[in-house]
Amino acid sequence: MTGKVASRMDEGGYVLITGASSGIGAELAALYAARGRGLVLWGRDAVRLENVAGHARSRGVKVHTRVLDLMDGAAAIAALREDDGSYPLDLAILAAGLGDMRRGNDVVERAEDVLRLGLVNYATPSAMAAAAAECMVKRGRGHIVLIGSVAAFHALPFAAAYSGSKAGIKRFAEAQQMALAPLGIGVTLVSPGFVDTPMSRRVVGAKPFMQSASAAARRIADAVDRNRPHLVFPFIFSVLRLIDTLVPWPFKRRILSAIKADQMN
Numbered sequence: 161m162t163g164k165v166a167s168r169m170d171e172g173g174y175v176l177i178t179g180a181s182s183g184i185g186a187e188l189a190a191l192y193a194a195r196g197r198g199l200v201l202w203g204r205d206a207v208r209l210e211n212v213a214g215h216a217r218s219r220g221v222k223v224h225t226r227v228l229d230l231m232d233g234a235a236a237i238a239a240l241r242e243d244d245g246s247y248p249l250d251l252a253i254l255a256a257g258l259g260d261m262r263r264g265n266d267v268v269e270r271a272e273d274v275l276r277l278g279l280v281n282y283a284t285p286s287a288m289a290a291a292a293a294e295c296m297v298k299r300g301r302g303h304i305v306l307i308g309s310v311a312a313f314h315a316l317p318f319a320a321a322y323s324g325s326k327a328g329i330k331r332f333a334e335a336q337q338m339a340l341a342p343l344g345i346g347v348t349l350v351s352p353g354f355v356d357t358p359m360s361r362r363v364v365g366a367k368p369f370m371q372s373a374s375a376a377a378r379r380i381a382d383a384v385d386r387n388r389p390h391l392v393f394p395f396i397f398s399v400l401r402l403i404d405t406l407v408p409w410p411f412k413r414r415i416l417s418a419i420k421a422d423q424m425n
């Protein structure tokens with residue numbers, strides 16, 4: 161379902177942003193503060209989070225912050241319900257995420273990293289999206305944004321946990337979008353290519369078609385305004401996604417296996 165304000169966003173409600181202490185989440189906080197929206201900002205690094213909150217407060221908006229590690233999914237669910245009780249959420253943008261991949265001479269990704277990515281990129285944001293939906297359905301309005309990645313479109317041998325966790329959140333968002341649309345709640349899946357943030361700066365090598373974090377935030381807010389079910393940017397990655405579905409598996413396997421990628425610690 162696409163169409164302006166189809167999810168009946170109430171401009172008086174609060175905007176929750178996870179991952180607000182850095183990158184895309186911090187830019188989204190600045191953007192919604194400039195629009196005069198009250199903010200509920202979550203992050204792990206208290207100092208950087210307060211810095212983002214301070215800038216938003218200087219625009220005259222109310223800001224509530226919460227420092228929480230999303231490795232603890234049960235705590236995140238309880239915290240979302242508590243925050244919604246005090247600051248009713250009209251928009252929940254679940255932007256926090258990890259971009260780790262196989263490092264240096266590792267044969268495969270480290271087991272601990274695979275677990276972290278599964279929890280932070282998939283399990284906790286899915287559970288939070290469900291908790292946000294419960295709260296929003298009671299009010300008959302709201303919008304949820306889940307941030308995936310174009311990595312979800314391809315099986316990446318150097319980043320199995322990242323591409324796998326992002327494929328999981330993509331499928332969850334698509335299903336939740338269909339389930340909630342009849343109830344007046346919008347869901348937008350965002351699949352960015354490279355965005356210039358601390359996450360992408362750790363990746364060694366070429367980062368084609370990289371966008372700024374502020375441009376990414378503007379695109380995301382525009383997709384929410386239009387109640388778009390799926391935003392992919394830049395457009396070239398929609399083409400690559402289509403090619404991925406058309407190329408026969410043995411050929412695709414050779415191409416994907418040839419890609420070299422590494423990250424700084």
Ligand SMILES: NC(=O)c1ccc[n+]([C@@H]2O[C@H](COP(=O)([O-])OP(=O)(O)OC[C@H]3O[C@@H](n4cnc5c(N)ncnc54)[C@H](OP(=O)(O)O)[C@@H]3O)[C@@H](O)[C@H]2O)c1
Binds near residue numbers: 182204255358360
């Ligand atoms: N940058 C890209 O090229 C790119 C491309 C595709 C998709 N994405 C996605 O976009 C989203 C935002 O990433 P970004 O580029 O803005 O990266 P970033 O600048 O590294 O920010 C990541 C954010 O996630 C938070 N976070 C990470 N682990 C957490 C945890 N265990 N508990 C709570 N918060 C945690 C960080 O909090 P602290 O800093 O406070 O620790 C930070 O606020 C992610 O979901 C990412 O996968 C990014």
